Amino acid sequence: MLTIATAASLAHVLRAGCDPGLSSILKRYQPLMAEEQLAVLYVLQPGDRRQDLEAARGCPFEQWEFIVADGGWYEAVFVLDDYGHGHVVLIPDSTECDPELLAICRGHAVPHG
Secondary structure: OEEEOOHHHHHHHHHHOOOHHHHHHHHHHHHHHHHOOOEEEEEOOOOOOHHHHHHHHOOOOOOOOEEEEEOOEEEEEEEOOOOOOEEEEEEEOOOOOOHHHHHHHHHHOEEOO
16 A cells, blocks of 8 residues: 655655556645645555555545545545545555455445546
């Protein structure tokens, strides 16, 4: 699992190169992370499981604000407090990902746009 918590780490991931669908989503977060550290992004990798995600985030994968399907990825957004701090979980729509997480995303996602 890739954890992106700062504007510098986000810029590094984009410079290093990644899946075009993921890159498109990450670029949307650049201005927000440059201004203020409001979100931590979690990018699931092949083999990552729901338990791994929940351990990294320190909370269960429930009570999301919304889940968006975009470019072969699911973007699940969790708002943690009244100040707008949150987590963004990015899950590739791939058979290599946790089937339980994919089922949740497929059942609740709306298309981007």
